[in-house]
Amino acid sequence: MYHITIKDIARQLNVSVSTVSRAFNNKSDIKKETKELILHTAKKMGYKPNPIAKKLIERRSYNIGLVVPEFVNPFFSQVSIGVQEVLAKKGYQLLITQSNESYETELLNVKNLENSMVDGIIMSLTRETDNTLYYKELIQQGLPIVFFNRVPEKLNATKVIFNDYKWAFFATEHLIQQGCKNIVHLKGISASQTISSERSRGYKDAMKKHKLSLNQNQIISTGFTINDGKRVAELMIKNNQIPDGIFAINDDVAIGAMTVFKTHGYKIPKDIAFVGFTESKIAPIMEPPLTSVIQPTCEIGIEVAKLIIHQIENENNYTPQTITLNGQLNIRASSLRNI
């Protein structure tokens, strides 16, 4: 693959490289005819400006790194679509990496991106990420970073988050309004995760507001997968602790639990009403269709991308901010008791 350069064009036309350069960046004055001639022959010769050379001069890579926990999770691929959309328009390229829910890999990814001289990093932490010291240092060094979704609680950084508390509250309240009295919350795992704790906080406050009894057994640390949901449901059945409503940390857990309860003869939503979180593709086709909180995935991506660009282009003149986005409760049959 031989690439045509401005030198080739200059030689061909017996002009200097600077003239050719000028023709492309309609800056300094250049005779209209020469310009047109150059542009024309450039096109004919199949010239494409070498972005690498430009980047070297501008001392910027126009690359932005993205670090997500796992790409199989549609949430993150959807966010990345939003990110791409904005970045592409602005001439940036996105380098996508995934940390497979491993802090070690996450750190490695970030360091690799640094070595790639990205202009900024967009990231969502793994579930096990506890130590955010390195990211703090990066911020202090002046590297633009935007966190989203799974964000470091203690760091003063730019963040885009979802109002987990509010929507967990609404979701729980919805179950209560459907007549549920004994609602169990299937929670994530680590208490350090903002998301898990915010959602369970919303659950608790809704229970309190409506003066429903709330004991330790009603919040169960489950995990995040379909199998986690299944496992917990089996345990609940074995212990004969059957609630009349379940608010799950996410759709996968809800689906897993629902499946098990169904095969054991429980009627949904009559015996147990279900609400999930972070609407998945499966929710609407479950039987019964699963009520879930939908997050504005694409908007999150768009917002994140705008923020990182803003931060890059106003390097010395920006203050960390946290943007909180809203969602929607998609009410479906799994929680509708038609009281």
Next chain:
Amino acid sequence: MYHITIKDIARQLNVSVSTVSRAFNNKSDIKKETKELILHTAKKMGYKPNPIAKKLIERRSYNIGLVVPEFVNPFFSQVSIGVQEVLAKKGYQLLITQSNESYETELLNVKNLENSMVDGIIMSLTRETDNTLYYKELIQQGLPIVFFNRVPEKLNATKVIFNDYKWAFFATEHLIQQGCKNIVHLKGISASQTISSERSRGYKDAMKKHKLSLNQNQIISTGFTINDGKRVAELMIKNNQIPDGIFAINDDVAIGAMTVFKTHGYKIPKDIAFVGFTESKIAPIMEPPLTSVIQPTCEIGIEVAKLIIHQIENENNYTPQTITLNGQLNIRASSLRNI
């Protein structure tokens, strides 16, 4: 963000840049002590080599472009994981673009990648892509390209495909072995798509082999989404054309159709047995769980990545090849009649 360069180190240590450079590329001889001193102070100063400068010299971007129809489809995100894995190890970066099933966007993406001076392109065509002339030209110009999944039938290029024919044949034969006599195939749309036509060819041949009647009504051009599946099922019910087995172009179509038939009181698999294709996350948790052909998504990615690297590194000395990968039929309750 000020970046330390070898110049900074040279100045700091009162040596020349070439000495510093030598210290990093343990090539030419350099006094052990100076080398160690340089390496040490470089680390202390937080030096990171500028990959852009290196790329300029090497006249290579070490970027590889990926063009997929849509990233929401987990198939493609899974493939991309495999691709990433291999490329990252070899020091390449992946630029991911998606064409949203639009030929126009696809072409735009490819051209953008060209302008980014990618060293090669990995792509899967959109469903509407018909004209592959431009890609032919690119290949002739010597740009390494590897196609996968949705590949241009007529182009002599490197391709990684799945044995759609074979597994469609097996899937259909499985239904026949379960006692189905009147099997309908829910096909994609465009006849020009290798995948759709290969799968329906497999279906037809299996029917022929087992001497089952096969008329035009048994192959229905459906589409690719859950709603397409629903729509067709409703039509079949309305026309009272109820088969005893359905082999769908993909899981989404199977799921859509299955849902409708179920709500109309049909028993799965007793009344109608179902087989999907390209195992989705939903398949195992459907009720009944959906039999499907699983594709080795990650392996496809790995294979594709290896091929593009091979092509890049042996630019003048490679011949286009087509690699066909195998899958597996995950038999589940949706097709098991326990005869």
Next chain:
DNA sequence: TTGTATGCGTTATCAG
């Protein structure tokens, strides 16, 4: 209006 020279950060080729 155009050409010359310099520099972006690095490597490579020569001299020394």
Next chain:
DNA sequence: CTGATAACGCATACAA
């Protein structure tokens, strides 16, 4: 063993 210098492709300040 080390230093000076040219080159990668392009942009730009300055000179003509």
